[in-house]
Amino acid sequence: MDSSKELIKATNLLLETASLLMVSGANTIRVNLTINRFASVLNFKTSCFISHKSIIMTLYEEDTTRTCTRVKNIPPHAINFSIISAISKISWDAVTEDWTLEHIEKELEAIKNQKRYSKITVLIAVSLAGAGFCNIFKGDYINMLVAFISTFIGLLIFQLTHKEKFNVYMRIVLGSFIASLIAGFGVLFQIGSHPQSALATSILYLVPGVALINSFTDLLDNNIINGMVRFTTGLMTVLAIALGLFVTMLIFKLN
Amino acid sequence: MMYVHLIEVAIWSGIAALGFGILFNIPKSTIVTVFVLGFLAGLIKFSLIKLEVHIVLATLIAVLFVAVVSMPTAHKIHHPPVVFCIPPVIPMIPGYFAYETVLSVMNFIFIEKDPAKKLLLIDSIFSNGFTMFFILISIAIGISLPMLVLRKSTVKKLDN
Numbered sequence: 001m002d003s004s005k006e007l008i009k010a011t012n013l014l015l016e017t018a019s020l021l022m023v024s025g026a027n028t029i030r031v032n033l034t035i036n037r038f039a040s041v042l043n044f045k046t047s048c049f050i051s052h053k054s055i056i057m058t059l060y061e062e063d064t065t066r067t068c069t070r071v072k073n074i075p076p077h078a079i080n081f082s083i084i085s086a087i088s089k090i091s092w093d094a095v096t097e098d099w100t101l102e103h104i105e106k107e108l109e110a111i112k113n114q115k116r117y118s119k120i121t122v123l124i125a126v127s128l129a130g131a132g133f134c135n136i137f138k139g140d141y142i143n144m145l146v147a148f149i150s151t152f153i154g155l156l157i158f159q160l161t162h163k164e165k166f167n168v169y170m171r172i173v174l175g176s177f178i179a180s181l182i183a184g185f186g187v188l189f190q191i192g193s194h195p196q197s198a199l200a201t202s203i204l205y206l207v208p209g210v211a212l213i214n215s216f217t218d219l220l221d222n223n224i225i226n227g228m229v230r231f232t233t234g235l236m237t238v239l240a241i242a243l244g245l246f247v248t249m250l251i252f253k254l255n
Numbered sequence: 256m257m258y259v260h261l262i263e264v265a266i267w268s269g270i271a272a273l274g275f276g277i278l279f280n281i282p283k284s285t286i287v288t289v290f291v292l293g294f295l296a297g298l299i300k301f302s303l304i305k306l307e308v309h310i311v312l313a314t315l316i317a318v319l320f321v322a323v324v325s326m327p328t329a330h331k332i333h334h335p336p337v338v339f340c341i342p343p344v345i346p347m348i349p350g351y352f353a354y355e356t357v358l359s360v361m362n363f364i365f366i367e368k369d370p371a372k373k374l375l376l377i378d379s380i381f382s383n384g385f386t387m388f389f390i391l392i393s394i395a396i397g398i399s400l401p402m403l404v405l406r407k408s409t410v411k412k413l414d415n
Binding site: 129 | 263268272273275277334353355365391395
């Protein structure tokens with residue numbers, strides 16, 4: 001009785017870890033690797049099917065009939081590299097120091113409660129990144145200022161709509177439309193030497209870089225289903241960005 | 256003057272990399288690494304472009320550099336490579352080519368009526384669109400190839 005309880009507890013813990021990694025934007029290779037590492041610490045074997053929305057996992061002991069199979073739904077994705085790094089770190093510590101189930105549970109709980117960067121830090125950092133992009137695409141300092149402001153307001157809208165639980169692609173269309181609309185005024189009034197580059201870079205804060213890169217690493221490792229899912233997500237995001245930009249271009253009649 | 260401009264663009268690449276790193280919530284101890292990698296990647300890419308290397312090849316080399324360097328670095332600063340090799344390649348994303356492509360497509364469909372000018376727009380759609388496509392492919396290959404070629408799913412070694 002006691003040992004089966006432990007099996008269930010271990011399965012739940014591993015599922016929680018896998019789900020946390022998927023949500024934070026780890027690729028499938030890394031999720032599998034971490035799960036296997038934790039399972040070996042707890043002296044179990046594991047097989048699992050990982051998809052975008054749910055994970056199916058079987059935990060078993062090598063020479064007995066004791067198994068536990070569970071399915072877990074994955075919450076909406078929110079990229080968080082700190083969590084990936086911290087989980088990777090505790091997985092190594094767990095192997096070297098032979099941690100118990102309770103110890104891993106406690107550490108995982110601490111990782112879950114880690115603070116993110118504050119919203120205003122993110123806003124300023126990403127707007128600076130937008131200005132940097134504008135410089136890369138040959139904009140001058142006035143263009144960079146336009147890119148900074150439009151990224152700032154676009155991202156602010158994107159963050160605010162998050163609270164209202166809008167559909168994510170709707171939020172991307174809106175974010176892309178508003179950012180490009182503000183940068184579009186720069187083109188209309190010919191502010192700076194390359195106002196077009198400010199317009200082109202104002203929407204880049206939405207690019208699905210992590211989804212696309214993960215999709216290729218998954219595809220190259222033969223995780224075809226996950227690779228296709230991530231690629232489709234990335235493609236949908238790009239289409240949503242293009243749609244927002246499209247509307248701005250129609251309004252300003254750019255050509 | 257040329258070098259000053261190169262350094263300036265590279266610094267902005269580093270800032271762009273760092274900005275995206277913060278958006279992805281990278282650990283505080285990797286902030287410097289992300290900036291330096293973004294800076295070096297930008298420096299390599301724009302120097303190569305100055306030397307008249309095609310932008311696709313220049314991007315591939317810069318991204319390969321980031322991916323290769325990130326492995327020994329991962330071991331040194333005790334963070335998995337994904338954490339600090341994805342943000343530096345984000346500034347390589349061909350935003351301007353994407354923009355030009357969308358603009359040309361829109362003009363082609365909604366505005367232009369003159370067949371001669373429509374031909375020019377087709378040229379613009381293809382050249383910008385495929386440059387964008389090839390840059391994206393080279394980013395994807397550059398970032399994942401070193402990991403897969405060296406057959407290491409993890410960089411960290413245990414000494415026991």
